[in-house]
Amino acid sequence: MRVAVLISGSGTNLQALIDSTTDDPSMMSEIVLVISNKPGVEGINRARRAGILALEIDHTLFSTREEFEEEMLKALNQTQIDVICLAGFMRVLTKKFVNKWRGRLINVHPSLLPLFKGLNAQKQALESGVRVSGCTVHFVEEEIDTGAIIVQESVSINIDETEESLIEKIKEVEHLAFPKALKLLATNQVYLDKDVGKVKWLTNS
Numbered sequence: 001m002r003v004a005v006l007i008s009g010s011g012t013n014l015q016a017l018i019d020s021t022t023d024d025p026s027m028m029s030e031i032v033l034v035i036s037n038k039p040g041v042e043g044i045n046r047a048r049r050a051g052i053l054a055l056e057i058d059h060t061l062f063s064t065r066e067e068f069e070e071e072m073l074k075a076l077n078q079t080q081i082d083v084i085c086l087a088g089f090m091r092v093l094t095k096k097f098v099n100k101w102r103g104r105l106i107n108v109h110p111s112l113l114p115l116f117k118g119l120n121a122q123k124q125a126l127e128s129g130v131r132v133s134g135c136t137v138h139f140v141e142e143e144i145d146t147g148a149i150i151v152q153e154s155v156s157i158n159i160d161e162t163e164e165s166l167i168e169k170i171k172e173v174e175h176l177a178f179p180k181a182l183k184l185l186a187t188n189q190v191y192l193d194k195d196v197g198k199v200k201w202l203t204n205s
């Protein structure tokens, strides 16, 4: 599978995806394109260091969400992308974009969904008092953080946990969960049943 990774920031999840796919044929995945909607972020440097085509498509230069997405679509088509990974990509995608890529578009979120959707998921978890949180890799649907779940990993929340320490702790498990989910998708062990919006498993993964 030819994979694009969309980012907006430091790109540690991108790095985990690069590291896991490079020279591992069993991943059945090659990252061939990275797009950041924010210019100058560290994720772009990570991609370029790995020799991956990295585009900065600044969303603020487009007057509508659709025009911004059209620019991304051009690059996705030109590089013949099969699967898109959203790895800390902080733009909401339109229904049109999501429908076009439905089943081939996955996201990582820093909570055990369906708990703590949206922004500041780690802070939401801390404030709620839960003693376990984690990350979720899921298929993307139009409604944010709602899609069918492929992989989750949990972390314990300590009594002296801070937002910063929880962010880092969850990132560590994201770096395992995201490559795992990509592999499941790329090796056809899992797919999205689009009629019901649920995951179908083809093995006992």
Ligand code: GRF
Binding pocket: 007, 008, 009, 010, 011, 012, 013, 014, 043, 087, 088, 089, 108, 109, 110, 171, 174
């Ligand atoms: C991750 O925690 C991801 O779940 C969230 O944004 C963060 C991105 O981190 N949506 P990085 O850019 O991969 O380091």
